[in-house]
Every structure is written in structure tokens, then in C-alpha cells.
Amino acid sequence: xNRIFALLVLAAFGTAAFxxxxxxxxxxxxxxAMLESASGAVQLVIGLIGAMALxxxxxxxxxxxxxxxxxxxxxxxxxxxxxxxxxxGHPAMGAMVLNLSANVLGLGNAATPFGIRAMQELDRLNPxxxxxxxxxxxxxxxxxxxxxxxxxxxxxxxxxAGSADPAAILxxxxxxxxxxxxxxxxxxxxxxxxxxxxxxxAADGAGPRPDAAAEAAAGRADEAPCxxxxxLPLWGSALLLLGLLLLIGLLLTFGRGVSPWVLPSLMVGFxxxxxxxxxxxxxxxxxxxxxxxxxAARILPYLVAVLVAVGMLRASGALDxxxxxxGPFTAVIGLPAEAxxxxxxxxxxxxxxxxxxxSLLQDPAIGPDSYTGLLASTLQGSTETTFYVIAxxxxxxxxxxxxxxxxxxLIADATGILASVAAxxxxxGGME
Numbered sequence: 453x454n455r456i457f458a459l460l461v462l463a464a465f466g467t468a469a470f471x472x473x474x475x476x477x478x479x480x481x482x483x484x485a486m487l488e489s490a491s492g493a494v495q496l497v498i499g500l501i502g503a504m505a506l507x508x509x510x511x512x513x514x515x516x517x518x519x520x521x522x523x524x525x526x527x528x529x530x531x532x533x534x535x536x537x538x539x540x541g542h543p544a545m546g547a548m549v550l551n552l553s554a555n556v557l558g559l560g561n562a563a564t565p566f567g568i569r570a571m572q573e574l575d576r577l578n579p580x581x582x583x584x585x586x587x588x589x590x591x592x593x594x595x596x597x598x599x600x601x602x603x604x605x606x607x608x609x610x611x612x613a614g615s616a617d618p619a620a621i622l623x624x625x626x627x628x629x630x631x632x633x634x635x636x637x638x639x640x641x642x643x644x645x646x647x648x649x650x651x652x653x654a655a656d657g658a659g660p661r662p663d664a665a666a667e668a669a670a671g672r673a674d675e676a677p678c679x680x681x682x683x684l685p686l687w688g689s690a691l692l693l694l695g696l697l698l699l700i701g702l703l704l705t706f707g708r709g710v711s712p713w714v715l716p717s718l719m720v721g722f723x724x725x726x727x728x729x730x731x732x733x734x735x736x737x738x739x740x741x742x743x744x745x746x747x748a749a750r751i752l753p754y755l756v757a758v759l760v761a762v763g764m765l766r767a768s769g770a771l772d773x774x775x776x777x778x779g780p781f782t783a784v785i786g787l788p789a790e791a792x793x794x795x796x797x798x799x800x801x802x803x804x805x806x807x808x809x810x811s812l813l814q815d816p817a818i819g820p821d822s823y824t825g826l827l828a829s830t831l832q833g834s835t836e837t838t839f840y841v842i843a844x845x846x847x848x849x850x851x852x853x854x855x856x857x858x859x860x861x862l863i864a865d866a867t868g869i870l871a872s873v874a875a876x877x878x879x880x881g882g883m884e
Contacts, residue, residue, distance in 0.1 A: 457761055457804075464764035471769060481767045489763030489811075493755040496612055496810055497748045503608030503618075505744025510722040511604070512740025517729035523553040530693075534637065535587050537577070544573030548591055555599045567595055567841075568848045575849040583853040584846065586644040590637065592845055593860035596838045597636035598629050598868065603833030605806070607715075610829055613813035615820035619715050621829045624875035628834035630697075632868035639860035758807030762793075786877045787869070790818060791828040798831060799838040799865050806832065827876040835868040 464482065471478035528549050538544050547570035554563035574588050575581065584592075603625050610618040726733050765771045779789035787795070790812060798805040809832045813820040820829070838861045846854065 457757060460758075460761035460765050463770050464761070464768040467770040467773070468764075468768040478768060482764055485763040485767035486760050489760045490756050492763075492814060493752065493759045493807075493810075496609075496759075496814065497752045497755060499612035501744050501748045503611045503744075504605070504748060505741035507604035507608055508743045509737035509739075509741035510719060512743075513726035513731055513733060513736045514722050515740075516736045517726045517731045519725060521553070523556055524549040527552055534590065537585070537587050538574070542573065542577070544570055544577065544587075547573055552594065552599060555595070556601050563595075564844070567591075567845055571845045571849050575851075582851060584851050584855050584857050586640075588846075588851065589644065589855060589857045589860065590640040592842065592857055593636040593640040593864060594633060595845070596836045596841050596861040597633040597864035598834055598836035599633050600629060600833065601626060602718075606809070606829050606833040609806070609810060610813065610820045610825075613810070613820040615813075615825075617712060617821065619712075620821070620880075621826055621833060624826070624830040624872060624879055625833040627875040628830055628868050628871040631871035632834060632864040635867035636860050636864035639863040640856075643856040643859055755807045755810060758804055759811050762808060762811040785870075786827075786873045786881070788824045788827070790815075790824050791831065794828045795831050795835070795869050798835045799862075805837075823876065823880050826880050827872060830872040830876055831869060834872055835865055838862065838865055 468478035468482045528545070531545065531549055531552070532538075532540050535545070535548070538548075547566050551563050551566035551570055554566055570591060571588065574585065574591065578585050578588075603621065606621065606625075607618045610621070723733060726736065762771070774789065776789075778792060782789055782792055794805050794808050794812065797808055809828050812818055812828050813825050818824050820826075842854070842857065842861065846852075846857070
């Protein structure tokens with residue numbers, strides 16, 4: 453992201469300088485755009501605080517009611533079949549299940565610690581330290597495919613940008629993330645046969661590598677074990693997947709009519725779930741909503757940096773020139789050039805892509821409810837920061853030989869982009 457930020461600013465300055473020498477008052481426009489963009493970032497964050505507080509409060513109710521562990525029980529039988537090399541009772545399985553359950557609910561802050569813990573546990577089954585096992589690669593591929601079913605951050609951003617229907621992207625996001633996750637799993641499974649690597653020691657009955665016991669004692673001394681309740685039968689996982697597919701089909705078929713019901717139904721559903729689970733609703737909601745201010749404060753510097761850079765690029769005329777050159781090529785598949793920066797930046801930087809999306813939604817010529825705004829929102833909600841996830845998860849266990857880990861992740865990104873375009877053209881194609 454450092455290079456992208458510098459490239460945007462330098463391109464804007466160079467274009468403005470060229471135009472200034474040509475007689476146009478480009479530098480004056482550039483200076484004004486810098487200040488206006490910085491101010492606009494603060495105004496956007498102020499509007500974002502309320503929406504984020506609402507979603508975080510509702511998610512806290514669901515979390516205290518045990519929804520995270522319920523989803524974990526549903527996912528566990530499925531993961532045991534996807535990861536045959538990991539023993540069912542091993543701590544790695546518990547950490548992976550909780551990581552994916554947190555991702556499903558959009559709890560990125562909870563998902564990352566569970567993901568790092570899962571990688572550490574998988575590494576204790578690894579007979580060749582420093583080399584990724586098949587289980588590591590598959591787990592990473594699923595994480596980079598963005599299995600988020602509730603893109604709360606994007607919905608909140610759309611609400612802050614004045615969208616008439618912030619949740620309109622839910623059906624397209626569900627479709628795109630389902631496609632990208634399926635592509636990631638399929639690619640990882642196909643490639644593991646072509647790129648044989650170390651098999652977990654426990655799978656061969658040989659037990660973990662000699663130093664694993666000492667590592668486990670040191671690594672788990674201050675950690676609570678990822679202990680799960682007994683998994684539900686496999687038919688529970690099958691019903692979950694079937695229900696998800698039916699929901700995607702229903703939302704894609706009746707998305708324009710159903711989307712206004714999504715947010716009220718989510719709030720009522722979470723409150724009823726918490727009520728029946730004995731959660732103190734008001735107290736839990738307030739405790740979760742406090743995080744809205746923290747999230748807004750955390751993303752403000754990123755928004756200021758990227759919005760100023762994009763504002764400079766737009767004021768200098770460089771962005772218009774880029775859109776005019778790239779647009780005819782990407783428009784053929786339904787990807788407007790204005791949305792392309794979000795698609796390209798998302799695998800590199802989540803905060804950078806979020807800021808680019810914010811700039812796009814605030815653009816009066818585009819807005820949150822245009823086809824371009826809806827597509828860019830779907831891209832943000834259904835793809836993941838691939839290189840960040842690879843760096844953090846593999847860096848936590850010092851894996852340097854990635855084997856085929858990058859290919860499934862990039863395939864998932866490409867599939868997510870194409871699926872987003874297909875879903876948005878199907879649902880919103882008549883808007884432009």
C-alpha cells in the first residue's frame with residue numbers, strides 16, 4: 453500500500469504540473485481537492501460511527517447468545533471431511549472452526565486471532581517446519597476467499613454515504629462469496645495432488661515432530677484451549693449449506709423487493725435470538741456498540757490518506773484519463789473502470805480498498821446506489837486482503853516455502869470479481 457499511495461500522489465502531482473505549464477490552473481484545483489478530501493473523510497467517519505455501533509451492538513448480542521459456537525457446531529463435521537489430515541479432537545480443528553464461524557458473522561477482529569492460533573496448531577502437526585502443509589494451504593485459501601455472509605462494514609459505509617438501500621448488496625455478496633469459496637477449495641484440492649508436500653505427522657500415526665511437545669507447552673501456557681461442544685451430525689452441515697443456497701437464490705430472484713426487509717429483519721432476528729438465549733439485550737447491545745467509535749477512530753487515518761490521494765488524482769485529471777483509457781476494455785464484461793481500483797487494491801490492502809470505496813460512493817457522479825457503486829460495494833464485501841492474510845498467517849509460524857498457497861488465493865479473488873460482476877449485472881444491470 454505504501455507504493456500505491458505514493459504512486460497516486462506522484463501521478464496526480466505530475467499531471468497537475470503538466471497541465472499547469474499548459475496554462476490550466478491545475479495546482480489551485482489540486483490544493484483545494486486535498487483540503488476538501490481530508491475534511492470529507494472526517495465527515496464520512498462521523499456518519500459511519502452510528503451505523504457501525506448499531507451492527508456491532510447486534511453482533512455482540514448474537515455472540516453472547518452463543519451464535520458463534522452454534523455455527524461452529526454446524527461447520528465442524530464439514531471441516532473434518534475437508535481436513536482429513538487433522539485429527540477431530542486436535543486443537544487445530546477447534547481454532548479453524550471458530551475462525552470460520554467468526555468470519556461468517558463478519559467478526560474480523562475475532563477471526564484473525566483464531567486464524568493465527570489455527571496456523572500455530574497446524575504447524576505442530578507439520579513434520580517439515582517452514583514448509584506449508586496441504587491443511588495450511590487449504591485453510592489459508594478458505595480465509596482468502598472471504599466467507600463473510602454479513603458485510604456489516606460495507607453496509608454501514610453505504611448508509612453513511614446516503615444510500616437509499618444500504619443492504620441491497622447482500623444477495624450479490626452472498627453469491628460472490630459462495631463462488632469464491634467454492635473455487636478456493638476446489639483449486640487447493642486439485643493443486644495439492646500436483647504439488648506433493650509434507651503430510652502432517654499425526655496422519656501417518658507417527659505422532660508430532662519431536663519438539664512439538666515443548667512448543668505446545670510453551671505456546672499454550674497462557675492460552676485458553678479452543679474446546680468446542682460436540683459437533684452436530686453431518687446432516688446439520690448439509691442443511692446449513694442447502695439453506696444458504698436457497699437464501700442466495702431467493703435473494704437473487706427477489707433481491708430488489710426483499711432488500712428493504714434485510715436490516716429490520718436482521719435486527720429483530722438477533723434480538724429474538726438473544727432473548728430466547730437469556731441475553732441481557734440492552735446491556736449487551738451497549739457494550740458492543742462502544743466498539744463503533746473505536747472502529748471509526750482506527751480507520752480515519754487510512755481514509756484521510758487514500759481519500760486525499762484519490763481526490764488529488766481526480767482534480768488533476770489523471771483519473772479521468774485512466775478511466776477513458778481502461779473503460780472500454782473492462783466495460784465489456786460489466787466492470788466499469790471507476791470500480792477497477794477497488795478490485796485491484798482489495799487483495800493488497802483492506803483499509804486502502806475501503807477508502808477507495810468510500811471515495812467512489814461519495815462521488816456525486818456515481819453515488820452508492822448506481823450500478824458502479826453497487827458493484828464496488830459487492831467487490832469490497834466478497835473479496836479479501838489476500839497478501840495481508842498470507843503474510844500474517846504464514847508469518848506467525850515462519851512458513852517460507854508456500855508451495856501452491858498463492859494460486860488458490862488468487863483464483864478465489866478472480867472468481868469473486870467475476871461472480872460479483874455477474875450477480876450485479878443480473879440484479880442491477882438495468883440501472884444504467
